[in-house]
Amino acid sequence: xxxxxxxxxxxxxxxxQEVILRCVxxxxxxxxxxxxxxxxxxxxxxxxxxxxxxxxxSEIFDDQFSVERPDGSNFTLKIRSTKLEDSAMYFCASxxxxxxxxxxxxxxxxxxx
Amino acid sequence: KNxxxxxPQNLTAQEGEFITIxxxxxxxxxxxxxxxxHPGGGIVSLFMLSSGKKKHGRLIATxxxxxxxxxxxxxxxxxRDSAVYICAVSWGSGGxxxxxxxxxxxxxxxxx
Numbered sequence: 372x373x374x375x376x377x378x379x380x381x382x383x384x385x386x387x388q389e390v391i392l393r394c395v396x397x398x399x400x401x402x403x404x405x406x407x408x409x410x411x412x413x414x415x416x417x418x419x420x421x422x423x424x425x426x427x428x429s430e431i432f433d434d435q436f437s438v439e440r441p442d443g444s445n446f447t448l449k450i451r452s453t454k455l456e457d458s459a460m461y462f463c464a465s466x467x468x469x470x471x472x473x474x475x476x477x478x479x480x481x482x483x484x
Numbered sequence: 485k486n487x488x489x490x491x492p493q494n495l496t497a498q499e500g501e502f503i504t505i506x507x508x509x510x511x512x513x514x515x516x517x518x519x520x521x522h523p524g525g526g527i528v529s530l531f532m533l534s535s536g537k538k539k540h541g542r543l544i545a546t547x548x549x550x551x552x553x554x555x556x557x558x559x560x561x562x563x564r565d566s567a568v569y570i571c572a573v574s575w576g577s578g579g580x581x582x583x584x585x586x587x588x589x590x591x592x593x594x595x596x
Contacts, residue, residue: 402580414527414570416583426581460525468580470515470534475527 372395377476379465382484383483384453392448392479394463403446404473405438407431414462422444450481458483486510490571490587500593503558505590507571510552514576517584518545518556521568530556530569561594568592 376395384390396403405417418428418438425438435457437449446465450457461478464473487510497503507516518530528562531538531545533554536544545552558565563568568589 404583408525413588414572414584414586416585419581419583422529423579427583429583433549460526463554466580470584471530471580472517472529473584474529475519477524480525 375463375465375474375476377479379479380477381439381480383481383482383484386455387452389451390453390481392450392461392463392481394446394448394465394476396446396463396465397474398444400465400474402426402464402466402468402473403438403440405448405473406462406464407459408462409456409459414421417448432445451469453481453483455483457481486573486575486585488571488573488585488587490588490590493588494591494593496593496595497561499562501561501594503561503565503594504573505556507554507587508552509573510577510585512544512549512552513573514582515574516547516554517572517574518554519570519572520532521565521570521589527570541572558592563594563596566593 378393382388403420408414416429418432419426460478462478466473488535489508491506513532517532520528533547542559544557570589572584
């Protein structure tokens with residue numbers, strides 16, 4: 372069964388550095404999402420992406436964050452000038468549209484030192 | 485503010501018991517999702533509902549739109565069902581691009 376894959380599984384970065392989290396969505400999906408989960412807290416929506424542009428973003432998704440679909444398969448989340456509070460599990464998801472389930476990757480655990 | 489509330493937060497039961505997890509939300513939604521998160525962190529979609537009831541194996545999900553309430557039931561529970569069960573909703577403002585709003589999850593432990 373097709374699945375969403377995320378790399379790396381764990382990323383350790385110094386505060387202030389830039390980090391890029393990578394995702395390969397399921398190939399025929401059109402909608403892409405990033406979520407994050409701070410340890411011990413609930414999952415939070417960051418951004419959705421459709422037709423090569425951001426469709427919706429939460430208040431968390433400020434100028435520090437950006438997303439890109441650089442080619443036909445990858446979907447990336449870039450975090451500039453990382454802060455300690457960016458430490459979290461970041462999940463990528465993809466889907467085929469409204470009233471359809473979202474399929475999640477296994478997540479990237481980001482640790483900011 | 486649009487909120488998703490789950491109960492109970494923690495549930496420990498014996499193998500074979502019938503399990504019910506509840507979810508309520510504050511305003512109208514376009515769809516409600518039940519998801520499962522295992523200790524390793526990965527999230528699996530179990531159900532997506534906009535009305536009525538769905539069944540998959542030993543799992544049953546129901547939703548009452550008028551009461552803004554959904555339940556997830558597990559019949560004949562098994563230790564392998566131990567996980568965090570999460571309710572999430574989409575509010576329907578952006579079609580398929582709607583991000584999900586998550587509840588805090590119910591941590592379920594099934595003891596042998």
